[in-house]
Amino acid sequence: MDSTLSAAAEELLKEIKKAFQETSHVPDDLLLGLKFIFGSSAVPALDLVDQRSVTRVTSPSGRTAYQVLGSSGKLYTCYSSCRFCTCPAFGFTVLQKSESLLCKHILAVYLSQAMGACQELTVSEEQLTSILLAEEEDEG
Numbered sequence: 001m002d003s004t005l006s007a008a009a010e011e012l013l014k015e016i017k018k019a020f021q022e023t024s025h026v027p028d029d030l031l032l033g034l035k036f037i038f039g040s041s042a043v044p045a046l047d048l049v050d051q052r053s054v055t056r057v058t059s060p061s062g063r064t065a066y067q068v069l070g071s072s073g074k075l076y077t078c079y080s081s082c083r084f085c086t087c088p089a090f091g092f093t094v095l096q097k098s099e100s101l102l103c104k105h106i107l108a109v110y111l112s113q114a115m116g117a118c119q120e121l122t123v124s125e126e127q128l129t130s131i132l133l134a135e136e137e138d139e140g
């Protein structure tokens with residue numbers, strides 16, 4: 001399994017960013033591309049972006065994590081640099097079965113970056129560490 005996003009996926013995200021900067025919306029052909037590449041993660045991820053569910057958390061030293069408020073109301077932590085998410089779907093369909101490139105939360109992070117739709121939150125170094133290390137095993 002390739003550890004980087006496929007070239008097609010990266011190209012698509014770039015196109016979305018460009019289109020969004022120019023027109024403030026994502027054209028239908030790119031939406032179809034999203035659905036084609038990311039399958040069933042595409043629509044829920046777009047919903048998360050619409051609902052402004054993605055927060056970029058940064059500390060004074062520049063460490064960054066993303067928190068995504070899932071549709072169930074649970075907060076997941078995503079690391080876009082190493083493409084990892086704390087949700088159960090990521091563990092199951094991405095890590096164990098290699099069925100997907102990523103979960104809807106990570107896709108929502110990428111889309112929020114492309115569309116400039118991230119909420120911003122600045123926390124202390126200690127707070128960021130506790131966000132990164134928080135391990136809740138609740139049902140997602």
Ligand SMILES: [Zn+2]
Pocket residue numbers: 076085086087088089090103104105106
């Ligand atoms: Zn996830």
